[in-house]
Amino acid sequence: MRSWRARPPRSSRSWGGGAAPPPPPPRGRPPPPPGGGVAGAALPGTTSATLAAGGGRAYTPPPTELGLLAGTTVAAVARLAERAGLTGGVTERRLALDELRAAQESMLVSSIRGVAPLVRLDGRPVGSGAVGPVGITLRDALERAVRRGVLD
Template sequence: MSRIAYVNGRFVPKSQAVVHIEDRGYQLADAVYEVWALFDGKLADPEGHFARLERSLSELRIDMPMSRAALTAVLRETVRRNRIREGLVYLQVSRGVARRDHAFPTDPVPPAVIVTVSRVDRAATEARAAAGVAVITTPENRWGRCDIKTVGLLPNALAKQKAREAGAVEAWFVDELGLVTEGASSNAWILDAEGTLRTRDTQANILRGVTRLSLIDVAREAGLKVDERPFTPQEAAQAKEAFITGAGTLVLPVVKVDGHPVGDGRVGPVATKLRRLYIERARATAI
């Protein structure tokens, strides 16, 4: 059975899913997106993702395409039609279709909406988490509104390619002060020498990660100290542990930064524990 996509009010086989050539998301990156982890057919961290979607749309002055309840129904129906239990749900909302012009359309147009679902092999992702991954660093070169989850991801794509060519899974952006901001598609964390979890504060130019926010609660409930304070690549290499978070990675241990081992170069107990606790919470609260 072909995978099914939702495109502007219709469920269609993915092979036949198309958007108009003058969709502003395609021509101007005038669009936002969200990604939910899918556990047992349910959306993880629902409140955080919906709240961030609404904020991103508001910042770009794009109307919500439908009510939250209606959008939830669309997401669930797309999941049901694809018969996927463990995976990722991708939503994109653009300003809509209009004659190409940098300024907003003079006559209002309805936002364009697409939803797709992809399967995730949980056994494979658990094996990767057990082994740990490598990251590299790269100079920060993105625009000044990374807090908006826009589809304008060219610098992120180039950073990911740089990481792939270096045999790593992620690239951490480093700002002009020499501090890590975040990953190309994740938030960055370390467990420092004092046993404090550190991740960049959201007053900096970073995405307000939903998994990041949930994990802060999980960590504090587990009795860990969390400090929203930046760190350097050198501090990461000297840390006890490091990891990244995101809807796709969940909590993924990092064992190497720029070729240098983190701690003893093996996955640590704190990241392993936090991954387990986060997944337990996400499964319990998914809708």
């Protein structure tokens, strides 16, 4: 019986020049389509969701479609957006990184940062380069809800 420290047997197959073999594809998940699957897409951060706003609507990438857990803070912000009068609310849909760059407003949403408007992305201004009305409205609505202890 092997202990947990035992190494698996080495393959006698040579990969040339000591280079490591390519990693096997993940089990249970098909490989990404040619072109990368998420290449060029705006993705949620490790501890935040991404929002792009324009034309009275806000969009966020769908975390569960990407194999991620849905965020509780972005869900609360979506409910608050409807109450605050953001006509289209917050809709989950795939976003291209170019859409995030070209949006009138972009922001990160997390339980630590709250609603953090982005004024620059990749060194270029987002929208007007200043915090916009949607960012201010959502930030203030979330801060008020947190102070009252009511996020639903």
